[in-house]
Amino acid sequence: MDxxxxxxxxxxxxxxxxxxxxxxxxxxxxxxxxxxxxxDGSLLLSALAGFVAAYFSSSLLLGFLAAAxxxxxxxxIVAFGSLALRxxxxxxxxxxxxxxxxxxxxxxxxFTRLPGPWVQRLPIPLLKDIPVLGPIFxxxxxxxxxxLVLVAVTTWWIFHTRPGLELRSAGExxxxxxxxxxxxxxxxxxxxxxxxxxxxxxxxxxxxxVKIGWAEGHTRGxxxxxxxxxxxxxxxxxxxxxxxxxxxxxxxxxxxVLQRSLGESSVVxxxxxxxxxxxxxxxxVGGRFSEQVLSRLPAALQRPFRGLLRAAPPAALxxxxxxx
Amino acid sequence: MRVELEKISxxxxxxxxxxxxxxxxxxxxxxxxxxxxxxxxxxxxxxxSGYQPADSGRILLDGAPQRFRSPLDALAAGVGMLxxxxxxxxxxxxxxxxxxxxxxxxxxxxxxxAGELRELGARYGFEVHPHERIEDLSLGERQxxxxxxxxxxxxxxxxxxxxxxGISAAQKELLFNSLRSLARDEGKTLILVSHKLDEVQELCNxxxxxxxxxxxxxxxxxxxxxxxxxxxxxxxxxRPARPRPEAGPPRLELRGAAVRSPRLRTQPxxxxxxxxxxxxxxxxxxxxxxxxxRACAGLLPLAAGELYLSGxxxxxxxYLTARQLGVHYLAAGRxxxxxxxxxxxxxxxxxxxxNGLFVDRAASKAQAAERIRQYQVVARPRSRVEExxxxxxxxxxxxxxxxxxxxxxxxxxxxxxxxRSSDWIWGQLDERxxxxxxxxxxxxxxxxxxxxxxxxxxxxxxxLSRVLPAGETSVDELGHLIGGGA
Numbered sequence: 001m002d003x004x005x006x007x008x009x010x011x012x013x014x015x016x017x018x019x020x021x022x023x024x025x026x027x028x029x030x031x032x033x034x035x036x037x038x039x040d041g042s043l044l045l046s047a048l049a050g051f052v053a054a055y056f057s058s059s060l061l062l063g064f065l066a067a068a069x070x071x072x073x074x075x076x077i078v079a080f081g082s083l084a085l086r087x088x089x090x091x092x093x094x095x096x097x098x099x100x101x102x103x104x105x106x107x108x109x110x111f112t113r114l115p116g117p118w119v120q121r122l123p124i125p126l127l128k129d130i131p132v133l134g135p136i137f138x139x140x141x142x143x144x145x146x147x148l149v150l151v152a153v154t155t156w157w158i159f160h161t162r163p164g165l166e167l168r169s170a171g172e173x174x175x176x177x178x179x180x181x182x183x184x185x186x187x188x189x190x191x192x193x194x195x196x197x198x199x200x201x202x203x204x205x206x207x208x209x210v211k212i213g214w215a216e217g218h219t220r221g222x223x224x225x226x227x228x229x230x231x232x233x234x235x236x237x238x239x240x241x242x243x244x245x246x247x248x249x250x251x252x253x254x255x256x257v258l259q260r261s262l263g264e265s266s267v268v269x270x271x272x273x274x275x276x277x278x279x280x281x282x283x284x285v286g287g288r289f290s291e292q293v294l295s296r297l298p299a300a301l302q303r304p305f306r307g308l309l310r311a312a313p314p315a316a317l318x319x320x321x322x323x324x
Numbered sequence: 325m326r327v328e329l330e331k332i333s334x335x336x337x338x339x340x341x342x343x344x345x346x347x348x349x350x351x352x353x354x355x356x357x358x359x360x361x362x363x364x365x366x367x368x369x370x371x372x373s374g375y376q377p378a379d380s381g382r383i384l385l386d387g388a389p390q391r392f393r394s395p396l397d398a399l400a401a402g403v404g405m406l407x408x409x410x411x412x413x414x415x416x417x418x419x420x421x422x423x424x425x426x427x428x429x430x431x432x433x434x435x436x437x438a439g440e441l442r443e444l445g446a447r448y449g450f451e452v453h454p455h456e457r458i459e460d461l462s463l464g465e466r467q468x469x470x471x472x473x474x475x476x477x478x479x480x481x482x483x484x485x486x487x488x489x490g491i492s493a494a495q496k497e498l499l500f501n502s503l504r505s506l507a508r509d510e511g512k513t514l515i516l517v518s519h520k521l522d523e524v525q526e527l528c529n530x531x532x533x534x535x536x537x538x539x540x541x542x543x544x545x546x547x548x549x550x551x552x553x554x555x556x557x558x559x560x561x562x563r564p565a566r567p568r569p570e571a572g573p574p575r576l577e578l579r580g581a582a583v584r585s586p587r588l589r590t591q592p593x594x595x596x597x598x599x600x601x602x603x604x605x606x607x608x609x610x611x612x613x614x615x616x617x618r619a620c621a622g623l624l625p626l627a628a629g630e631l632y633l634s635g636x637x638x639x640x641x642x643y644l645t646a647r648q649l650g651v652h653y654l655a656a657g658r659x660x661x662x663x664x665x666x667x668x669x670x671x672x673x674x675x676x677x678x679n680g681l682f683v684d685r686a687a688s689k690a691q692a693a694e695r696i697r698q699y700q701v702v703a704r705p706r707s708r709v710e711e712x713x714x715x716x717x718x719x720x721x722x723x724x725x726x727x728x729x730x731x732x733x734x735x736x737x738x739x740x741x742x743x744r745s746s747d748w749i750w751g752q753l754d755e756r757x758x759x760x761x762x763x764x765x766x767x768x769x770x771x772x773x774x775x776x777x778x779x780x781x782x783x784x785x786x787x788l789s790r791v792l793p794a795g796e797t798s799v800d801e802l803g804h805l806i807g808g809g810a
Contacts, residue, residue, distance in 0.1 A: 180425025181396030
């Protein structure tokens with residue numbers, strides 16, 4: 001494989017890692033039934049918090065912890081608003097997004113375009129020498145490794161463990177979960193906060209790694225992309241991560257390769273291409289079309305494929321929790 | 325396990341749902357808990373199963389007082405409840421649904437648990453496929469799984485809330501056989517909450533009857549239905565035998581009509597219904613009768629054949645055209661397809677009388693009040709439809725039918741309603757029939773079909789197998805035909 005393509009693949013993976021972390025976090029939260037719509041504001045605010053904490057303390061760890069704390073706090077507000085105050089999750093989350101955006105711009109005024117610390121590359125010995133795969137997967141930094149491990153762990157947790165069953169049941173049918181002894185309310189708080197903390201880590205991953213430093217509107221728009229990809233990924237971390245890679249890859253390939261030949265003027269249109277691609281995949285995956293294709297397959301094959309393509313939101317997502 | 329309820333009371337706001345009810349249940353027996361809609365059966369059973377606490381009163385299991393904080397608490401003490409709409413998780417696999425709420429390690433031991441579940445199913449005579457999804461199963465199969473889950477959780481008292489609503493006759497037979505053996509062979513106590521007298525008579529040893537939140541009486545079974553009805557209502561509703569008039573000119577005619585769904589393609593069907601006639605469609609769920617009924621309302625296209633309304637051929641009939649021609653469809657899902665959740669009764673009136681851009685609030689409110697009076701709906705014009713009980717929703721739906729309806733197509737018109745509401749609904753349909761409307765309905769209740777129809781069309785496996793006059797057949801014969809008998 002061309003060294004150039006390998007470099008692009010490695011860069012796509014790096015660029016994807018914060019989004020992958022955010023998607024995993026939001027997926028956990030939504031699986032439990034809490035849609036945290038504050039993602040875009042959360043990312044901005046935690047990116048700033050991470051940068052400032054690391055800048056003053058010169059400790060990356062403190063930077064990530066501060067960011068996780070900010071993200072968790074935002075999620076806690078959404079969870080508290082819906083679970084305790086019975087407000088609409090969508091409304092609370094949306095207001096928080098606007099708040100996070102403005103607050104980060106205001107608080108970050110004195111920190112724009114400062115040189116700060118960043119996450120160092122950490123090649124893994126031996127593994128990095130594997131041809132093709134080595135330079136793509138194992139010549140990266142801790143953020144990338146974390147994002148890959150996170151996908152594996154959350155996928156396993158959600159679909160293959162007992163606590164995962166409880167998590168999904170709280171988002172699907174809380175009254176049934178309650179009848180089986182699941183503490184739905186507590187569980188929703190926990191997963192919302194955990195998901196928020198992961199979103200915070202994703203924010204710091206931008207300001208300390210992928211897009212080093214701080215400027216107003218540093219990560220604006222990326223939170224909405226993460227929210228869309230959670231849906232696109234059918235509320236599965238693995239499919240969500242693939243969605244992120246697809247999205248970032250098309251964007252990189254387009255901007256790197258095609259822009260050279262087409263020039264600056266086409267950038268706007270080109271930027272829209274990943275979205276069109278995603279829409280196309282959604283139509284194929286969820287719609288009538290796939291059902292028609294499926295119905296032509298032999299019966300034995302239909303079930304596994306249908307399971308693969310099935311992507312329904314948790315049935316009680318965003319719904320008010322009724323007391324039993 | 326001996327179960328005693330002592331002076332259980334519960335109220336919701338101003339409504340007293342249970343008033344000092346005391347009952348006792350002995351092991352090894354099957355009890356029927358009877359009562360009209362709103363008599364307090366569900367409330368009482370939810371208290372017994374730990375879903376909600378009582379305001380006052382005690383629950384004693386084998387003499388020991390209990391305090392349940394959740395359904396899980398109750399199950400740990402041996403009380404399990406099977407809800408009418410099973411409390412399971414539709415997107416889960418059968419195995420995942422079974423494992424949720426059970427103790428154990430972090431990872432799911434899929435293979436071992438699947439074996440366990442199959443064994444458990446075999447013990448109670450149910451076929452279990454651990455890796456199917458709950459949402460792909462029938463209601464009867466989902467009930468069986470809930471039953472298995474409760475039994476494996478240690479339930480010694482099983483409460484079944486309307487378990488036969490929406491399941492097939494074969495599944496009902498299977499369920500009743502397992503229930504009998506649970507009581508006889510394993511000494512379990514069973515409570516069947518129902519308003520189907522025949523089923524209670526068939527299955528139960530003893531019946532408790534609630535009326536208006538109080539214990540109205542009890543009876544050893546079997547006993548005459550009249551006695552139970554008397555306890556339930558305080559008085560017997562009278563059902564005058566109605567004259568069966570000659571059918572008038574044809575309102576609906578099908579010639580070689582066939583309908584296709586992803587699961588079933590019906591055989592070409594010929595059928596005629598005249599003005600003033602009531603045709604009952606009988607058959608197991610999914611035998612094709614539902615598809616044909618929907619096609620007549622313009623909700624499904626005909627795959628082949630012709631459809632005539634009052635003698636006029638209709639090509640590509642759609643729902644709105646059908647409505648304009650006086651064809652009215654009453655869906656089984658009242659809140660899903662019949663009414664609009666979140667809208668008030670007045671707003672529904674405004675919706676069916678569209679005139680101009682603006683809603684005439686005063687007029688629609690007056691119309692709603694008029695309907696409420698005329699159709700004896702317990703509600704106010706500004707009540708939202710989802711706040712109404714099932715019976716009142718159905719009454720209001722009838723109120724929305726325009727007076728000039730030519731053909732009324734009703735899907736399970738009395739499903740989930742008590743005797744009095746059912747009688748009232750049929751009284752209304754009878755009025756419409758006298759005014760010259762033709763009525764086609766389908767029902768899972770053979771009694772209802774026999775009693776209310778002039779003619780009965782029997783469907784089996786997508787084919788209209790027989791049309792026979794209602795007066796010349798019996799429940800037994802009809803059951804035989806529905807099951808595919810010749």
